[in-house]
Structure formats: C-alpha cells, structure tokens
Amino acid sequence: xxxxxxxxxxxxxxxxxxxxxxxxxxxxxxxxxxxxxxxxxxxxxxxxxxxxxxxxxxxxxxxxxxxxxxxxxxxxxxxxxxxxxxxxxxxxxxxxxxxxxxxxxxxxxxxxxxxxxxxxxxxxxxxxxxxxxxxxxxxxxxxxxxxxxxxxxxxxxxxxxxxxxxxxxxxxxxxxxxxxxx
Numbered sequence: 628x629x630x631x632x633x634x635x636x637x638x639x640x641x642x643x644x645x646x647x648x649x650x651x652x653x654x655x656x657x658x659x660x661x662x663x664x665x666x667x668x669x670x671x672x673x674x675x676x677x678x679x680x681x682x683x684x685x686x687x688x689x690x691x692x693x694x695x696x697x698x699x700x701x702x703x704x705x706x707x708x709x710x711x712x713x714x715x716x717x718x719x720x721x722x723x724x725x726x727x728x729x730x731x732x733x734x735x736x737x738x739x740x741x742x743x744x745x746x747x748x749x750x751x752x753x754x755x756x757x758x759x760x761x762x763x764x765x766x767x768x769x770x771x772x773x774x775x776x777x778x779x780x781x782x783x784x785x786x787x788x789x790x791x792x793x794x795x796x797x798x799x800x801x802x803x804x805x806x807x808x809x
Contacts, residue, residue, distance in 0.1 A: 628711060628801050629682045630655040633675070635692025636730065638663040642783030644790035645691055648797075655689075664768065667691065668732025672701045679708040687801055688713040692755065693778065695747075696721055699737035699768065702800065712744040712804045714797050717781040718764050719755040726755065738767035745770035746800045748793070750778035750785075 632645050639645040649655050658678040660671055674693065675697060679686060688710055690698050695718035695770055720726060721733040747770040749761035756764075759776065765772035778783030785792070 628686050628804070629686035631675075631682070631688050632657040633688055633694035633697060634660075634663070634681045635661070635690075635717075636647045636666065636727065639691060640783060642788050643691075644781075644783070644793055645689065646783075647789045648689075648794060653793075665729045665731070666696070666733075666766075668700055668730070671697050672704050675701050676704065676706045676708060678774060679706070679710060683708060685690075685709040685711045687804065688796065689690050689716075690714065691716045691782070692719045693721070693733065695735060695764075696720065696733045698741070698745075699741065700733070702741050703737055710743050711782040712746075713741065713770075714746055714748075714799065714800050715770065716748045716793070717750060717753055717755065718747060719762060720757070720764075721759050723756070736764070738764070740767070740769040744748055744800075744804055746773065746796070747771070748773045748781065748796065750775055750781055752777045753780050755780055780795045 658675055688698055695715040698713050722736050745768055747765040751758040781787050
C-alpha cells in the first residue's frame with residue numbers, strides 16, 4: 628500500500644518515529660512542505676493534494692500533530708483525489724489558547740466526518756491536545772480511537788523513536804482497509 632508521511636509543525640526530526648519508519652520503508656514518501664516553521668493551511672492542502680495526485684493508487688496518510696488538522700482540511704477541500712485511509716497520531720488542537728500562534732489557516736478545527744477510514748491515536752498527557760478533546764475529534768471525524776496512556780506528544784522528545792507498537796498499529800490499520808472505490 629502506498630504511504631504518504633505527513634509531519635507536523637516544525638517537521639519530524641531524526642529521532643521521530645516517522646523518520647525511523649521512513650528509513651525502514653524507503654518507498655514511503657514524506658510530503659514536503661515549503662515552510663515548516665510558519666505553515667499556511669491553504670498552501671499545505673495544495674501540496675498534499677499534489678502529492679496524492681502523483682500516487683498511482685490511493686495512499687494511506689500517516690499524519691502527526693498539526694498534519695492531522697491538515698488531513699481534515701484536505702478532506703473538506705473538494706479534491707477529486709482519493710485516499711485509502713488516514714492514521715492520525717497526536718492530533719493538535721489548533722483552537723486551544725496554548726497552541727503556538729505561528730500557523731495560518733488551521734482554525735477552527737474541522738469537525739466534519741471524514742470520507743475514508745481513520746484511526747486516531749492519542750496520549751492522555753499530550754501538551755497539544757486534551758484527551759477529551761482528542762476523543763471529540765475522533766468521534767466527529769468518524770474515527771476509531773486508541774488511547775496509549777502517558778505518551779506526551781507521541782514524538783521523539785517523548786521517547787517515541789522507532790515505536791514498534793505504533794508500526795504494528797499502522798500495519799493492522801492498513802490490513803483493515805479495502806482499496807478505494809471498492
């Protein structure tokens with residue numbers, strides 16, 4: 628299955644699970660973004676749409692943090708392109724007063740149902756989203772939900788480097804998908 632990796636705000640560095648997984652799977656593609664420091668939602672949606680259009684088959688989106696909001700904005704954009712599903716890890720709450728103010732076009736959070744299968748994975752002590760709010764996102768998006776305990780922002784800084792448990796969750800999620808259009 629084609630995999631597109633969507634890093635969050637400030638990109639995912641070498642210690643991040645996304646970077647580890649990309650090293651293990653050279654055919655996976657990280658969707659580039661022009662400005663990781665001050666991302667613009669409309670620009671990033673267009674970049675994601677172009678990356679999806681370049682895939683021969685509908686990909687699975689593997690998103691972290693702000694990229695989860697990106698996926699919801701792309702889904703609402705009216706794009707004719709399809710994805711097989713989205714694996715959404717540690718969705719950031721861009722509506723929270725504590726969220727960094729260096730982004731444009733990610734408010735309000737999109738709460739419409741997503742038209743493809745999704746799994747939200749969240750931590751109960753994530754500094755960028757309250758666990759109740761993460762559950763609310765999953766419910767609104769029609770996502771399956773998995774809470775993994777005290778895992779911070781589920782990134783390299785929180786000790787989630789290779790994250791084999793996450794890789795297993797992704798493998799199980801991908802195995803549950805049917806090709807788009809079936």
